[in-house]
Amino acid sequence: MKIEQDVIDTLEELKTFIISIENGGLGLKNVEGIGLAKNNADGRPFIAVFDKNQQLIYGRWLSQDVYDNGKDIVRNGVKHH
Incomplete structure (x- = not known):
């Protein structure tokens, strides 16, 4: 599992x-x-990419604003116009 250090802002x-x-x-x-998750150690939010066994295979840190306001985007997907 890898969590990329670049923060999605x-x-x-x-x-x-x-x-x-x-x-x-x-x-x-x-x-x-x-899905969205928070680090157990320090509470930092991140977006998690899972495999079929629900194992975390990749993640990217998120700003608190993106975590708070991006839930519908993660839940429903990106709307293509």
Whole structure:
């Protein structure tokens, strides 16, 4: 499991990240889902990428604002216009 140190600071960055995962970006294999989580040690929010066994395979730190306001984007996916 890898948590990238770059922080996603905007909702647009969050959308771009989700689209990248959906399109097979980052070279991740066996992706089954994404969700929001908080680090048990310090409470920092991140977006988690899971495999079919619900194991965390990749993550990116989020700003608190993106964590608070991006829940619907993660839950419902990115709307393509």
